[in-house]
Amino acid sequence: MDLAFTTEQEAFRRDLKSWLAANLARPWNDEIRNPSHDENSLVEVRRAWQRQLNDAGYLGMGWPAEWGGRGASVVEQAILEEELWRADAPQVPNFLGIDLLGPALIHHGSEEQRRRFIPKMLAADEIWCQGFSEPGSGSDLASLSTRAEPDGEHFRITGQKVWTTFGPWSDWIFVLARTDAEDRYGGITFFLVPIDQPGVEVRSIRQITGESEFGETFFDGALARREHIVGKIGEGWRIAMTVLGYERGVQTMAYPARFEGYLSDVIEGVRRNGTLGRADVREKLARLIVENQVMRSNGLRTLANLAAGESPGPESSIEKIFWSEYAKRQSETALDLLGPQAQLTTEARHARPDMDWAREFLWARAGTIYSGSSEIQRNIIAKRVLRMPTK
Amino acid sequence: MQFELDEDRSLLKQQTRDLLERESGSEAARAVMEQAPEGYDKALHATLAELGYLALALPEEAGGMGAVSLAAVMHEMGRTAFPGPYLDVLLASRALHDAGAEAHGLRDRVVAGEALCVLARRETLDDLSSTELTASCADGRLEATKQLVPFGAHADAVLVETREGLAICERPAAGWEANAQPTLDHAQRFAELRLSGPAQLVAGGDPARGILETVDRLAALSAAAQLLGLSERALELTLAYTAEREAFGVPIASFQALQHRCADMLLQTESARSAVYRAAWALDHEPAAADELVAVAKAWAGPAARSVCGEAIQLHGGVGFTWEYDPHLFFKRANTLEQFHGSTRQQLEAVLQARGL
Ligand SMILES: Cc1cc2nc3c(=O)[nH]c(=O)nc-3n(C[C@H](O)[C@H](O)[C@H](O)COP(=O)(O)OP(=O)(O)OC[C@H]3O[C@@H](n4cnc5c(N)ncnc54)[C@H](O)[C@@H]3O)c2cc1C
Numbered sequence: 001m002d003l004a005f006t007t008e009q010e011a012f013r014r015d016l017k018s019w020l021a022a023n024l025a026r027p028w029n030d031e032i033r034n035p036s037h038d039e040n041s042l043v044e045v046r047r048a049w050q051r052q053l054n055d056a057g058y059l060g061m062g063w064p065a066e067w068g069g070r071g072a073s074v075v076e077q078a079i080l081e082e083e084l085w086r087a088d089a090p091q092v093p094n095f096l097g098i099d100l101l102g103p104a105l106i107h108h109g110s111e112e113q114r115r116r117f118i119p120k121m122l123a124a125d126e127i128w129c130q131g132f133s134e135p136g137s138g139s140d141l142a143s144l145s146t147r148a149e150p151d152g153e154h155f156r157i158t159g160q161k162v163w164t165t166f167g168p169w170s171d172w173i174f175v176l177a178r179t180d181a182e183d184r185y186g187g188i189t190f191f192l193v194p195i196d197q198p199g200v201e202v203r204s205i206r207q208i209t210g211e212s213e214f215g216e217t218f219f220d221g222a223l224a225r226r227e228h229i230v231g232k233i234g235e236g237w238r239i240a241m242t243v244l245g246y247e248r249g250v251q252t253m254a255y256p257a258r259f260e261g262y263l264s265d266v267i268e269g270v271r272r273n274g275t276l277g278r279a280d281v282r283e284k285l286a287r288l289i290v291e292n293q294v295m296r297s298n299g300l301r302t303l304a305n306l307a308a309g310e311s312p313g314p315e316s317s318i319e320k321i322f323w324s325e326y327a328k329r330q331s332e333t334a335l336d337l338l339g340p341q342a343q344l345t346t347e348a349r350h351a352r353p354d355m356d357w358a359r360e361f362l363w364a365r366a367g368t369i370y371s372g373s374s375e376i377q378r379n380i381i382a383k384r385v386l387r388m389p390t391k
Numbered sequence: 392m393q394f395e396l397d398e399d400r401s402l403l404k405q406q407t408r409d410l411l412e413r414e415s416g417s418e419a420a421r422a423v424m425e426q427a428p429e430g431y432d433k434a435l436h437a438t439l440a441e442l443g444y445l446a447l448a449l450p451e452e453a454g455g456m457g458a459v460s461l462a463a464v465m466h467e468m469g470r471t472a473f474p475g476p477y478l479d480v481l482l483a484s485r486a487l488h489d490a491g492a493e494a495h496g497l498r499d500r501v502v503a504g505e506a507l508c509v510l511a512r513r514e515t516l517d518d519l520s521s522t523e524l525t526a527s528c529a530d531g532r533l534e535a536t537k538q539l540v541p542f543g544a545h546a547d548a549v550l551v552e553t554r555e556g557l558a559i560c561e562r563p564a565a566g567w568e569a570n571a572q573p574t575l576d577h578a579q580r581f582a583e584l585r586l587s588g589p590a591q592l593v594a595g596g597d598p599a600r601g602i603l604e605t606v607d608r609l610a611a612l613s614a615a616a617q618l619l620g621l622s623e624r625a626l627e628l629t630l631a632y633t634a635e636r637e638a639f640g641v642p643i644a645s646f647q648a649l650q651h652r653c654a655d656m657l658l659q660t661e662s663a664r665s666a667v668y669r670a671a672w673a674l675d676h677e678p679a680a681a682d683e684l685v686a687v688a689k690a691w692a693g694p695a696a697r698s699v700c701g702e703a704i705q706l707h708g709g710v711g712f713t714w715e716y717d718p719h720l721f722f723k724r725a726n727t728l729e730q731f732h733g734s735t736r737q738q739l740e741a742v743l744q745a746r747g748l
Contacts (some may be wrong), residue, residue, distance in 0.1 A: 001400070001459055003672050018557050117489065148647045246502035267748065276748065286690070286739035289746070293687040297665035304392035381657055386630055391645040 003300050005075065012077050016058075020085050020087045023052055029354060033042070033346050039211065043093055043110075043169050050092035050124040052197055059122050060098060062250070063106055067114060068122045074250055074306045078263060078299075081254035083262065096166060097121045097128030104190070104243045106132035108231040112253055117172075117192070129170040129195075131161035131217055132240065139376050141176075142184050142237060146219060148177035148191060155179075157219040161368075167202045170195055176236050190236035192228040199223060209362045210319070228281035244371070249316065252303055254308035255323040263288055265355035266330075269338045284333050291329070295322050315375040315385060324367030327373060331361040394464060403456070404463040404642065411471045414438065417717050420578060424720075429545040430580035431475030432604065440504025448481035448609050449488050454502070458674035462616040462667055469620020472614075472720040474578040476542040479509040482606050483550050485694050486510060489602040490550075490557055490593040497548060497559060504619035506549075507589070508548040511537040511560075511743045513586055518734045520523075526551055528558035533590035536583065539731075544569035544583035551586065556595035557602065563588050567606070576723040607733060608681065611689040612674060614732035615667045618692035618725060622660040625696075625721040626701040629653065633705055649706060656702055666691045683745035691740035693729035700725040 005013070031037060031045050054068070062077050063069025066101050102118065102121060108382035120126040137144040146159025157177050164173065172194050180187030195202060199222030231239050260268050270276045270285065298319055334357050335342045342357035344350065368374040382388045396404060412641065414435050423432050439445055446454035447461050455461075460736075468477060480501060487498035487508070498504040515522060515539055526535035528551070534553050549559045560567075566588030572581040594602055630653065633644035643649055670688035673681040700722040704711035711718050729735055 001396055001668065001672050003669060004676065005392070262414075282743055282748075283736075283739055286742045287748070289742050290687045290690045290739065292665045293684065293742075294662050294691045296671040297684075297687075298662055298671060300392075301394045301665045304394040307392045308395070315661070317654075318661055321658060322662065375651070378651040378654035379647070381654035382647075386629070386650075386653055388644045388650050388653065388655060389634065389642050391641050 003304060009073075009075055009079060012076050013083065016080060016083050017087075019056060020083060020089065023056070023350040024049075024087055024089050028090045029088055029356075032356065033091065040169075046090045046093040047124045047127075049090045052093060053092065054122045054124070057288060059092070060102055060118070063102065063118075067118050068103075075303055077250040077301050078253045081251055082257040085254050085257040090260065092259050093166065093169065094121055094124050094127050096130045096368075097126075097172075100130060100243050101128055101192075104174075104230055104239055107242070108190075108235070108239050110227070112164075112227065113230065115191070116224075124240075126171045127166060127169055128175045129164045129167045129217075131164055131173045134160060134165045135162050135216075139373060141240075142188070144176055144178060144188065146175065146177045148189060148224065149181050150225075152221045155189075155191065155226065155229075156174055156221045157191065157199070157224055157369070158221055159219050160292070163205075163214050163215040164202070164217045165214045166372045167195075167217055168204050168212060173200075173375055174230070174238055175215060185237045186234045188236040189233050190223070190239050191224040191228040192230065193219075193222060193224045197222060207357055208365065246354050249302065249306055251300070252319060253296070255319075255326075256292055256299055257294070259292050259323075259326065261357060262330060262334070262360065263292060265352065265357075266334050266337055268354070269291070269342075269352065270335075275337070281337055284337060286356070288330055291326055292326070295319075295326060298322060306383040317372075320372065321368075321374050321377045324364075327360075327364040331357060331364045392393075394665075396459070400456075400460055400463055402645060403460055404467060407464050407467040408470070410438075410442075411467055411473060415471050415473055417471070417720065418462070420474050420720065421473055424578035429544060430578070431477075436475065436477075436507075437504045440502065444477075445480060445484060445502045445504060448485040448613075449502070453488055458609070458671040459668065460610060461597040462612060462671035463478045463618035465613040466602070466620045466623075466667070469617035469622075469724075470624040472578065472621060472624075472717075472724045473617075475515075476507060476546075476580075478542040478610070478617070480507065481613070482610050483508045483510050485609060486550055486557065486602050486606050487559075487593075489605060490598075493591065494550075494559060494593040497561075501548075507542065507545040508550060509541050509543065509546050510547040510552070511535065511543065511586075512539045512552040513540075515536045518730075520736055524552065524554050525560070526553040527565075528553040528555050528590050528592050531589055532664060533558055533560050533581065533586050534589060535586045537586070539543035539572055539574075539581045540579050540584045542570075544571055544660060546581065549584065549586070550588065550593075551651040552599070552603065552684035553592075556592055556599035558592045560588070560590040561585055568702055570578070574727055576727040578720065605691065608674065608685050608697055610732040611685050611738065612667070612670055614728050615663070615670065615685075615688040615692040618689075618696035618728055619663040619667050621721045622656070622663055622696045622699040622723045625700045625718060626653070626656045626660055628717060628721075629656070629703045629706045636708075643706075652702055652706065656699045657698050663688075663695050684737040686745060689733055690735050690742060693725075693735045696721075697729055 017251050060069045061072035106261045132141060134144050148155040148157045173195055174191050175191045177191055178187050179189040199220045200220045202215045206212050212358045270281055341352055345358045346356050392407055449455035451457055452462040468680045484498055486634045551558045567581040568585040572583055574581055633649055634642055636643050658730045666688040670684040673684045703718040704722055707718055
């Protein structure tokens with residue numbers, strides 16, 4: 001057993017921290033409280049930040065040098081994600097492109113596709129969104145019905161995608177579409193589709209937070225070039241499933257770092273309102289700390305296993321359930337311990353200065369739904385880890 | 392980085408499993424529980440001594456193997472709901488060791504399996520009321536009434552926490568009154584001890600506090616590791632049973648409602664594994680973080696085991712409520728271990744204190 005970071009990894013963390021101290025102009029918390037910002041200008045703050053990270057070589061770090069990476073280990077990537085949260089840096093706007101599509105292109109794309117798309121993706125010149133879910137297909141994604149029909153050098157895509165995060169600001173969308181109506185899995189193909197064309201329309205959808213970070217995307221004979229198919233026709237499902245696996249692993253230390261930061265606001269709050277001495281408050285606070293530490297222990301274990309060359313595997317479902325369910329418990333407890341002040345939105349008089357619990361409390365409802373809901377994760381654990389029988 | 396145990400330690404863990412499966416499967420555990428008045432298998436205790444297991448909690452220079460090894464062995468003991476004073480003896484031997492030369496004679500006999508010595512500390516029956524200790528040891532005379540002393544009725548000696556410090560009291564002919572205190576865990580033995588007679592103070596004031604802090608950390612870690620083992624085995628039993636048992640013409644394991652509960656049992660168990668071994672590793676390599684991480688491990692593993700072992704009974708249906716089937720052995724141990732060696736309530740408080748809160 002060895003849960004220590006190596007000297008090189010510690011050195012990487014030190015360099016990164018001093019880089020962050022020198023380059024991050026304002027924490028995200030300050031940006032969202034700046035009344036001169038709106039949803040669009042905040043996206044520009046994020047875009048500028050992505051460019052800074054990219055220029056410093058911190059994006060796509062695990063990729064080969066040829067594609068902007070530095071062949072960094074998963075441990076270094078995890079350290080990066082952890083420190084970005086600790087520093088309260090803005091999230092890069094192209095996270096779907098970099099986390100999902102980038103690896104898909106590296107592993108399954110053509111040389112030409114990598115050359116065409118990766119540099120602009122990293123530089124935030126082209127923002128990407130993910131077009132998988134449909135009104136009729138969410139958890140049961142393979143039932144999707146958006147179809148793609150060959151038309152000369154193109155395919156024509158018709159159908160509807162929904163919950164497309166960052167759709168309203170995106171230039172391109174990666175789409176799973178049906179090229180064979182009969183073959184449930186083998187009939188799905190992975191397309192790269194430009195959004196700025198007559199056959200595509202993105203409409204914003206208002207979320208429970210009042211924001212419109214996602215949208216719905218309508219395709220009416222939209223054109224996708226043949227050479228913009230990732231992998232072969234009919235390989236879309238397999239590629240999508242490996243791509244969804246990349247979402248895990250490197251984020252493993254980021255969640256506990258993020259929730260540790262939120263916790264300090266709760267601690268500060270109960271100190272200030274003089275309730276830290278109360279037995280019921282202490283018990284609730286301690287439980288939040290315990291659970292967050294356990295989450296970090298799970299993360300270190302996953303990271304150690306990944307570093308030892310093991311794949312994240314279905315056990316990553318445990319981590320997905322853990323952090324997303326914890327986010328709900330944490331924000332509920334925060335509202336309980338901090339009282340109505342925690343319900344104030346940032347623009348309200350006397351809002352808490354460091355933490356927007358009102359928003360976080362609502363956002364926490366999303367984590368157990370996207371990227372495979374908690375129920376789907378439990379199905380995965382039962383079937384693939386515990387090998388429980390199907391009827 | 393590596394989470395898996397190194398070769399020596401996984402060998403130790405495997406050897407322990409083999410030994411316990413051979414000598415102390417659930418049949419043997421039941422025999423002890425139902426028939427042995429002293430509550431443990433004396434021959435097995437001697438074997439453990441012979442194999443060096445009783446030195447496990449000593450510092451490495453004195454024959455111990457560090458906290459990760461301790462956790463690995465305790466993990467295995469949890470898997471069999473191992474009955475007997477094993478952990479209690481380890482803790483006493485560590486305290487005797489740390490108390491210094493005067494206590495080393497008894498330490499050696501304990502580690503050799505020649506004498507059974509346990510700690511006698513508790514005076515209250517709950518963890519909420521905090522009262523001053525009444526036990527005293529002055530001029531070589533001990534006056535103490537201690538509650539829930541593990542295996543107190545059968546110990547050859549006790550190391551007693553008194554106002555003056557830690558005192559060794561060897562079982563005399565008179566002045567040693569033991570009143571059995573059976574608990575809901577029928578496989579464990581506890582007693583109230585009323586002690587009045589000669590004793591030897593081996594560590595006073597501050598040293599005694601330091602010794603007990605070390606012991607408390609090892610106790611909490613060991614209990615957490617056992618709780619992990621209990622959960623792990625209870626889940627295995629449940630998976631085996633639900634795969635076999637049929638209802639409505641199918642194995643009950645195919646019902647999604649049960650699958651999701653088993654998934655949650657796995658989440659709790661695997662998270663306990665991460666927390667326990669990380670805490671053990673910290674005790675060996677990252678002492679500044681150890682206090683918090685040990686408390687975290689126990690505060691997680693306790694409620695997790697209570698829940699997992701309770702689910703094991705539920706998912707077994709009627710047979711889960713019988714003496715004959717095993718889930719109750721795990722459920723009972725989980726519930727007592729959660730209360731002892733620093734209850735969840737105390738560990739939660741310890742977590743806050745480790746953060747200066
Ligand atoms: C904030 C947010 C951002 C998102 N961003 C994107 C994006 O960028 N791109 C994209 O493609 N998608 C995105 N999604 C969509 C997301 O992946 C889906 O919402 C998710 O897969 C669930 O599908 P659904 O909404 O159709 O719910 P359904 O599948 O209809 O599920 C409804 C309920 O039924 C449960 N359920 C379904 N099947 C089972 C089963 N077999 N066993 C037990 N319970 C079951 C679910 O757990 C859920 O509780 C986003 C969602 C959210 C909330």
